[in-house]
Amino acid sequence: MQQFTRRLHGIQVSHHKETANIPIIRMPVPEQVTIPMIQQIGAECQPLVKKGDHVLLGQCIGDCEHKLSAPIHASVSGTVTDIRDFVTVQNVTTKAIVIQADGKQEVAPTVQPPQVDSYESFIDAVRRSGLVGLGGAGFPSYAKLMPRQKGSIHTLVVNAAECEPYITADNRAMLEYADFLFYAIETVMQYLELKQTIIGIERNKAEAIARLKQRQTDRIKVQTLPTRYPQGGEKVMIYGLTGKVVQEGMLPADLGILVMNVSSLAFLGMYLKTGMPLVIKWMTVAGSAILIPKNVLVPLGVSYHDVIEFCGGYASEPGEIFMGGPMMGIDVFDDSFPVLKNNNAIIALAKDDVYMPKESPCINCGRCIRACPLDLMPCMFDRAVQRGDVAALRSLKVNLCMECGCCAYVCPADRYLVLANRLGKKLLREADNNEKGGK
């Protein structure tokens, strides 16, 4: 049922993938790590340790009973020196466990390769691994692997687009952890009884494509995609690979598709072999303020400052540091911020390279509409938000916006279109809640 009736828009961005050929290097154990209790979409974890406790590498230090959550593990062995308040970039206050590392990296006895022999034990193992989607959103992976109706999923889509500029961590994972990746794919296919796997890669990653193509089988295929941002958006990727449209209000699972990030799968393979939960993270450290851009393997909770020091420190005074790529990444307030599970890059821009948009009136040029991969009308959202016009926002489908930032990237008037979209969604949600409350 392949129907490519339309070509999705998007934008061409300069890649800055200078780190694509730099192998992942393991960072030495830092002196201290700060591990916040919110690292994923879903419920907040509760600390399982007290101040003064001695913890081992891979020991579970935070968990909760909620069905949408993932446990959090110690990334170093050492002593818990503090459990303090921590404000996330979403401005939510939670607890953070501060561990002073002893440098021995003693592994907890619980770290054993999981016994997986059935669907249930597989899901249980994935949950215990603490894995969340490493592509950025941080959705607990075991929940993704539990479709509403078991057996309804037939295709695994491996998202290896990595369309954000600068980031090359997925690319490195494909080159260096291909064994783990394929092991994870096969395991997922086995326990979820899937028919096929499609690995979607943007064409600018020639080496990774060549490597993976050598290993493709009848059931695991590598498919290349045009190098266009936001190719890695879930809906965009599914359409590009299968021609299927994820309708409003639907999940990919409703089409029988499970989308997983390539790094998440590579980690899953690693976990199934070694039993070490998600305590390390490979990430790209790049940007004009970084002296030696690298791909590094870092313990969770290490501060950005320590990671950047490992990369030679700052080349010049940083003006802006964000987690994730420049199109959707979130700014941090200072470089003492810890590395989180879903962090795939630290980008630091030099003061002179920071772009500070100054809003000017919309000139109605329509570039945002032509850039939008989902054919929305961002300039109209902007106006509707200014008017507080919820009806217009609803009919223009602001709720479909995935905040990829293409509109704001191309806007000649520098309108804060992503903010307008967010505000529009918020207005719509509030209006919907009020309606429900009224009835």
Added chain:
Amino acid sequence: MSKNLVVQAPPHIHSQESTRRLMLLVLISLLPALVAATCLFGLRALLLSACCIVFCVGFEYLACRMWKRPNSIGDLSAAVTGLLLALNLPVTLPIPMAAIGCFFAIVIVKQLFGGIGQNFVNPALAARVMLLVSFAQPMTHWVLPGQPASPDAVTSATPLGMLALEGSGELPSYWQLFIGMHGGSLGETCIAALLIGGVFLLLTKVIRPVIPLTYLGAVAVFCFLLGEDPLYHLMSGGVVLGAFFMATDYSTCPITDKGKFIYALGCAVITVVIRCFGSYPEGVSFSILLMNLCTPLIDRLCVTRPFGSHLEKKKEEVA
């Protein structure tokens, strides 16, 4: 610990595009037409254009001061309006009248409605039409290229005027039309220069090809259907100027390509109807102004169909 970090919403990178850059490109694209006008009609063409630009920028500055808005002359849109207005005027027009036109374009049409992006009709065209109805005689005082640009100069009908009133003069040849050797407003006569500018705008992606192609194509087709000479109609009067520079004004043309197509088609119909059946020999300005007024309606009709919206689902089910 590094302090003083910028914290802002994504995206953290941005394309090079800016309003100022777009307007600068439009100004550059109008240079060939300005040069051609100066060659054809003498230095007064340059003087008139310079006056219009200065007046427009000046009025923009004063209006911004008066309404306590941020000073917007830096975006160069006022300069574009000034130059476009000048290119729509006869070379002999007295400067004070041009100043009135500039006032109307910037203060009445643009700033009174909220400044850039808010005007409901093209300011330069509205000013031209206002001048045309207010000062009918000076505004239709066309001199032939090469003649002194004084108010006493011998007037000559435009080619369209000649077509409308048969026997009022010898019609210029296609070549003369192409290089602009005939009576008309400053910028509309030299088709060659306008095409260079238009292609420049298309190549730099300042404008989309939909409006110029549809407009020019539809005018040719309608003229052909009515038994007129399509090529002659395309190269005389303001069709080319209108198609590339006037009808494509961002604020006053529909935002989607579908809307732009309908709009350009409407412009073409009205142009041909006025030219062939109306009492005015030329209808480009009126047609674009009328379609400007329809733009909000067209925009309402031509919203995009979001990817994966329920609307699409219904259609698929039917299919």
